Amino acid sequence: MKILAPTNSPEEAVILEKKGANELYCGVLSAEWKSRFSNIGSSNRREFQRSNLKSFSELKRLVGNVSIPVYFTMNAFYTQDMYPDIIKEAETAVKAGVKAIIVTDINFLHELKKLQLDVEIHIGTGGTTFNNKTVSFYKSLGAHRVVIPRHVNIPEIIDISSRSDIETEIFIMNTRCMNVDGFCTYQHGLAELGIAGEIMKKMKIDELVGGLASRSKIAARLLNKSGGMKSVSACCIPYKVSGGKDSENRFIQSNFGIEKFTNHCGGCALYELMDSKVASLKIVGRQKSTSKKVRDVIFLKSLLSNMRNYSKSGFIEYARKRFIEIYGFNCKAERCYY
8 A cells, every 4th residue: 555645846756756656636725816716716626825835837847756656636527618727737737747647527627538637536525425336337437546535444445456457446544524525515725815815825724723622521612612714714613503402413513623634644544455456545534734644644654564464453552552653643533533
C-alpha cells in the first residue's frame, strides 16, 4: 500500500517525498477562477486558498521537484458556464506533468475522454463508490482508480478491492466527516469572505481548533456555545435537528459542531488490510501545516514497515505507542476512522 499525501506547495512536496510519501495530490485555485466563480464555486471542493496552489506555474514546479506521481484534484461538480475554464485547466495540468486527474463529475469525465489527454482518471470520493457494480461502471468509463468513501467499513473495503480490476484507494488519516461527500452541498470557503475572513484565511484555524477539540472537550463545548466557529465551516455549526425520532435527531445532531472537529486515525486498521488489494492510503488535509503532514507520513510509514512483525493485538499496541511518540498525546483523544 502506498502513502498518498496532500500538498499545497512545491517546497513542501520535496519534504514529503523525502519523509516517505509515495504519491502526492494537490489542487490549484487560481486568481482567474476565483474572480469568475468566487470561493463558492471552487474547482476542487476546497474553497480555502490555503488548501491550494495559487497558479499552474507552481504546479509545474511542484511536479518537477519530485520523482513520485502527482495527482491533480478536479473533483467538484461543474455548471455549464464553467466548462471552458475547467477544460483549459485540465489541459494545462497535464502539460505540467500530473499523472492523474481526480474526477467526480461524470460529464466532465466524458469531456476529458474526448480530449484524449495522456493522463489517468481517478474517481474521487464524491463518486460514491460503495460497491463493485460502481467500480465496474467507472472502469467502463475509463477510470484507473476509485476512491472508496469514508463510510465503507473494513470488510466491505476488502471485498470491493479484492474483486476490483482497477486500483482502489481509501482514507486513513484526518477529517472523517459525518456527511457523504458525493451528496454533500456544504460550503467551506465562506469563512474567507469579509474582513474576518481576511484574517482567518491566513491562519491554520482548523488545525489549531482541531488540536484544542481533541485535548479539551470543555473548550470544544465552550466554542460551540459561543458560536465563534460558525464561519469556519458548515460542519462546525451545532445544529438543532428535528423531523425524525428523538433518538435519530440526537444521533445526527451529535455528529456536528466543534466537538466533532477532531482529527481521525485509521492506523490500527492497517493490520486487517495487510493482504488486501488496496493500492493507496489517503491522508486528508491539503490545508494543514507541513509539520502535521510530515508526522502523518512518518507515522504511516512506520506502521506499514512493521505490520508483519506483530500479531493483531501486538500491532494495535505498537500503533498506539507510535502515535504517542509522533504526535505527543494519546490516540484516544482523537477518533478511529474504521
